[in-house]
Structures are given as C-alpha cells and as structure tokens.
Amino acid sequence: MILEVLKGIWEGSGIQAIIGDMMWQNVVMILVSFVFLYLAIGKKFEPLLLVPIAFGILLANMPDTGLMADPLNLMHAEGVVVDPNEVWYHTGVLRLIYCGVKSSIFPCLIFLGIGAMTDFGPLLANPISLLLGAAAQLGIYVAFVVAIVLGFSPNEAASIAIIGGADGPTAILVASKLAGHLLAPIALAAYSYMALIPLIQPPIMKLLTTEKERKVEMKQLREVSKTEKIIFPIAVFTIVALILPDAAPLIGFLMLGNLFKECGVTERLSDTAQNALTNIVTIMLGVTVGATANGIDFLKWNTIKIVVLGLMAFCFSTVGGLLLGKLLYIITGGKINPLIGSAGVSAVPMAARVSQTEGRKYNPTNFLLMHAMGPNVAGVIGSAVAAGFLLLMFN
Numbered sequence: 001m002i003l004e005v006l007k008g009i010w011e012g013s014g015i016q017a018i019i020g021d022m023m024w025q026n027v028v029m030i031l032v033s034f035v036f037l038y039l040a041i042g043k044k045f046e047p048l049l050l051v052p053i054a055f056g057i058l059l060a061n062m063p064d065t066g067l068m069a070d071p072l073n074l075m076h077a078e079g080v081v082v083d084p085n086e087v088w089y090h091t092g093v094l095r096l097i098y099c100g101v102k103s104s105i106f107p108c109l110i111f112l113g114i115g116a117m118t119d120f121g122p123l124l125a126n127p128i129s130l131l132l133g134a135a136a137q138l139g140i141y142v143a144f145v146v147a148i149v150l151g152f153s154p155n156e157a158a159s160i161a162i163i164g165g166a167d168g169p170t171a172i173l174v175a176s177k178l179a180g181h182l183l184a185p186i187a188l189a190a191y192s193y194m195a196l197i198p199l200i201q202p203p204i205m206k207l208l209t210t211e212k213e214r215k216v217e218m219k220q221l222r223e224v225s226k227t228e229k230i231i232f233p234i235a236v237f238t239i240v241a242l243i244l245p246d247a248a249p250l251i252g253f254l255m256l257g258n259l260f261k262e263c264g265v266t267e268r269l270s271d272t273a274q275n276a277l278t279n280i281v282t283i284m285l286g287v288t289v290g291a292t293a294n295g296i297d298f299l300k301w302n303t304i305k306i307v308v309l310g311l312m313a314f315c316f317s318t319v320g321g322l323l324l325g326k327l328l329y330i331i332t333g334g335k336i337n338p339l340i341g342s343a344g345v346s347a348v349p350m351a352a353r354v355s356q357t358e359g360r361k362y363n364p365t366n367f368l369l370m371h372a373m374g375p376n377v378a379g380v381i382g383s384a385v386a387a388g389f390l391l392l393m394f395n
Contacts (some may be wrong), residue, residue, distance in 0.1 A: 056290020
C-alpha cells in the first residue's frame with residue numbers, strides 16, 4: 001500500500017515529468033526566464049515589467065502545472081457555448097486571467113494608468129516634439145514591409161510591425177484584432193524589448209550622433225498653464241476619434257487618465273489609476289504574457305522571425321527619432337540635442353531616462369529628461385494613432 005502511494009506521488013511529480021515527458025523547448029524557455037530574472041533583479045532593467053514576464057515564462061514551462069490549461073479550447077474556438085462551471089473548473093487560472101489580454105481590457109486599463117501618470121506639459125511647451133514622436137514610428141512601417149517580404153499576410157505583418165512602437169498595450173490590441181494566433185510572441189517581444197531599452201538604444205544613439213551633438217544643452221521649457229493641460233486630452237481624443245475611430249479605445253483611456261490627473265477635482269481617481277489599478281493590471285498582464293511562452297508552442301520558426309522583426313522595428317524606430325533629431329539640430333543651429341529623438345518611441349518614461357543618462361555621460365551638467373519627455377509622450381500618441389491606422393486598413 002505504501003509503495004503504491006509512493007509510486008503515485010512519483011508518477012504525479014514534476015521531477016518524473018522532467019525525466020520522462022519534458023521537451024527541450026521547455027528547458028530552453030526556463031533558461032530564458034532565468035536570464036530575464038537576472039536582468040530584472042541583478043541589472044534592474046525595468047523590473048516591474050520583466051519580473052512578472054520572466055516568472056510567467058517559468059510558470060508556463062514547468063511540467064504538469066496546468067496553469068495555462070485550455071481543455072475547452074476557449075481561447076481559440078469561435079462561438080463556443082459552455083457551462084460556466086466547466087469554464088472555472090477545467091481552465092487554468094492564468095488562462096482565465098489571460099482573457100483580459102485577449103479582450104484588450106488590460107491594454108486599455110494600462111493606458112488609463114499611463115495617462116494618469118503622464119505630464120503632457122513638455123509636449124505642449126515644445127510642440128516640435130510631435131514630429132520626433134512621429135518620426136520614431138519609422139520602425140513600424142519598415143518592419144511591415146519586411147514582414148510582407150518574408151511571407152506573412154498583411155494582417156500578420158501589421159501586428160508584428162506595431163512592436164516598433166515600443167508599446168506593449170498597443171501591440172496586444174492590434175495583434176488580438178488582426179492576428180490572434182500570433183498574440184503570444186508579439187506581446188512577449190514587445191514587452192521584452194520595452195524592458196531592454198537600456199541595452200538596445202545606447203549603441204544606436206552613439207552610432208548616429210557625434211560627441212558635439214550629445215553635449216548640447218537645451219534651454220528651459222516654458223511653463224504650461226493648467227487650462228492648456230485640461231483642454232489637451234479632450235481635444236486630442238476628439239480629433240483622433242473622429243479621424244481614426246479604431247484608435248479610440250487606447251487614446252480614449254489614455255486621455256481619460258490624463259484628465260483625471262490634470263482637472264484637479266478627481267485626485268482619488270487619479271491616484272487609483274496611477275497606483276493600485278496600474279500595479280494590479282501590470283502583475284496580471286505581465287505574468288500571463290510571459291505564460292504564453294510555452295516552449296513547445298513558442299519555439300517555432302515563425303516565432304523566431306517575429307522576435308527578429310520586432311527587434312528590427314524597435315531599432316529603426318530609434319533611428320527615425322535620432323535622424324529627425326539631427327535634422328532639427330541643423331535647422332535650429334544646434335539648439336536641439338538629437339538624443340531626445342530616441343525617446344520618441346513610446347516606452348514612457350524608460351526611453352526618456354535613457355536619453356537623459358546618455359546625455360549626462362558627455363556633459364554632466366546636461367539635463368535632458370524633461371525635453372525628452374516631450375517626444376516620449378508624443379510617441380505614445382503616435383503609436384496609438386499608427387495602431388488605429390493599421391486597424392482601419394486591415395481589420
């Protein structure tokens with residue numbers, strides 16, 4: 001009897017599964033999760049994103065956990081009607097939470113929090129930042145063309161290309177609507193590259209700018225009135241929603257969060273959106289995005305192409321912002337530091353901090369952060385508008 005019990009424990013253990021059933025793909029992804037955890041904890045590369053993503057990868061690839069189990073095929077079948085009890089009893093807990101990703105609930109809520117944390121003052125004080133934010137979407141269109149050449153369908157190419165916007169929620173929204181079967185690798189690539197900005201951008205910044213350009217000090221921005229800050233989110237949403245209705249979900253939640261922050265009468269809502277809500281959604285989104293990277297499903301040739309295309313898109317977006325920054329440096333007679341152009345990708349405030357860090361390396365008295373925040377928040381708007389355009393074209 002005791003031997004039978006011990007045998008049952010052994011056969012049901014993860015150790016036995018590792019020895020008997022575990023695939024090499026799962027082992028590879030577990031090792032990837034360890035690398036991500038090291039970068040997040042040891043190197044402090046955006047730990048708020050990378051820790052939950054890395055641990056989600058670890059959870060999904062451990063044998064026989066069932067955390068992402070989908071026995072009823074709920075995530076893929078169309079028009080499936082099942083008993084609610086069967087949904088809760090047979091579907092993995094992370095798979096259920098993942099519904100918030102598939103349905104775009106989490107991306108929109110994240111944008112609400114981003115809006116509540118964003119100060120559009122630097123953008124309003126220096127409207128030329130809009131051009132830098134637009135130029136930093138270059139990678140989206142380059143990656144779209146290359147993806148078509150590599151054999152992806154237009155819908156798939158558009159979903160992959162949006163990684164170049166360096167905006168995880170936007171990438172999730174576009175992929176869920178245009179190419180749901182590619183959502184997992186696209187979401188993971190987008191969030192991973194956002195977290196790895198301190199590794200990816202500096203070499204490109206050094207390559208495309210001179211030491212003289214990197215030393216440029218920019219004058220202090222003008223003070224933006226409270227009225228301007230209140231009108232801005234209302235005006236932007238109205239204009240964008242009328243021109244590109246498909247961009248309304250992301251832009252709408254972004255601007256609603258910003259209105260909470262700026263109007264002065266919704267402090268409690270602003271505080272909740274900035275802190276509690278964003279933290280909760282970040283945990284659920286990060287863990288479930290990571291949990292989609294099951295090695296057996298994830299390590300395929302198409303996935304590798306998506307990861308490479310995403311990196312290429314991200315790099316070209318950085319290049320686009322820097323090149324326009326160099327052009328503005330020439331036009332203004334050296335008054336604009338080209339480094340702020342790299343912040344035009346919409347990873348707020350990570351990209352702006354990288355511009356600040358690189359600028360200080362060559363001029364310790366330089367303070368580029370607020371100047372870089374203008375293109376940075378412009379990039380958020382730009383990526384959402386680009387997403388709306390792609391959805392309009394291919395949805």
